[in-house]
Amino acid sequence: MAEATLGAHSTALLVKMDDAKRVRTSERRKLNRAIKLFEESVKQDDPTEILKLAFDEICGAYKRLENANDDFISCIDVSCDEYASLLAVAEDYITEVYRLKCKAHSQLLRKIDGDKSKQKADNTKFIVKKLEPPKFDGQIRLYPTFKKDFERLMITNYGEDPYVLKQCLLGEALKVVHGVDDDFYKMIDRLDDKFGNVTKVVDSVLCEIKALKPVPEGNNKKLVELVNTVERGWLDMCKLDLKSEMNNTTVISQVEKLLPPTLKREWVLKVTGFRSEKEFDKLLEFLVKERKVIEYVQEGVRSSATTDNKVAVHSVTSEDHYSDKFDDVIKQLRENQESQQRQLNECIVLNGLLKLVVSMKLHLTLQKLTQHS
Secondary structure, three states, rough: OHHHHHHHHHHHHHHHHHHHHHHHHHHHHHHHHHHHHHHHHOOOOHHHHHHHHHHHHHHHHHHHHHHHHHHHHOOOOOOOOOOOHHHHHHHHHHHHHHHHHHHHHHHHHHHHHHHHHHHHHHHHHHHOOOOOOOEEEOHHHHHHHHHHHHHHHHHHHHHOOOOHHHHHHHHHHHHHOOOOOOOHHHHHHHHHHHHHHHHHHHHHHHHHHHHOOOOOOHHHHHHHHHHHHHHHHHHHHHHHHHHHHOOOOOHHHHHHHHOHHHHHHHHHHOOOOOOOHEEEEEEEEHHHHHHHHHHHHHHHHHHHHHOOOOOHHHOOOOHHHHHHHHHHHHHHEEEEHHHHHHHHHHHHHHHHHHHHHHHHHHHHHHHHHHHOO
16 A cells, blocks of 8 residues: 555656656747847847847746756655756756856847947047147247146157157257257257257347337237237246246336336326235236227127128228228328428429529620620
């Protein structure tokens, strides 16, 4: 009776195990289909989103297959002599399927990494622009800025390479290093000797200011040029930490003499009471504000003329243009006046000569009449 019961139990386990095996086989077919569809998408280079959906199907099929395999293992009779071998086969089975899932996952990750690399390359191509190397052509006031830019951009990336330095030089600067262009340090020494002399930079700035002519009253164009020149010189001195070369009575007086009478009067009224070491700062600030006012007014005039009457836009000229035209007219009038004066003087001379000739003829005629009588 006991043997019959044991036999019936074994038969039930075998039936249950066969059913679990059929379910496991069915789930394996579903997983194989999901993997096949995924590989086809990879070959067709489908978008990453499509591959993610296909991989999700693989994961779902694998989970169901794993559950079916666990059910199959639970149906194996523990008392069976082949239990260990059947368990090992079931474990190897699910391990092989897991490797297929990992392979698909690796393909998906490579696709994602490829998309990121492509996007990064596209961003670099369209957004980042290669920096142009600094150039120096021998203008002494530009040398300090060039040297700082070269040290910061070129030496950092290329080191102390004489060829790189040579590629940054033009004109007079390139001639200076001729003959030593294979030695970086000798090239720098020659450039410093020629263009790095602070005294030369100061002389260049002061000479440019001294070369300026006084600005006529109402000539805004000349006034803006004056402000730009003074500001540029001041900034150059600041780069070299030589503010004192301009912040002194001599340079300040020189700039004041160049101002139009009305603007100079305003400055004198403003400067009274705060004479100090920073007086040049105040003067430059005053001039810069005046320049902004001029630019604002001129921009307003141009905008108003364009809006109100587009037909007459070419006839609208600035105050500076009228001032220049007025100077030309005055010059022309003076030339005409001088020409007329010369003509008048010539007429006076000719008239005198004519009177002399007439007088001489009259005198000769009287002499002849006297002789005949």
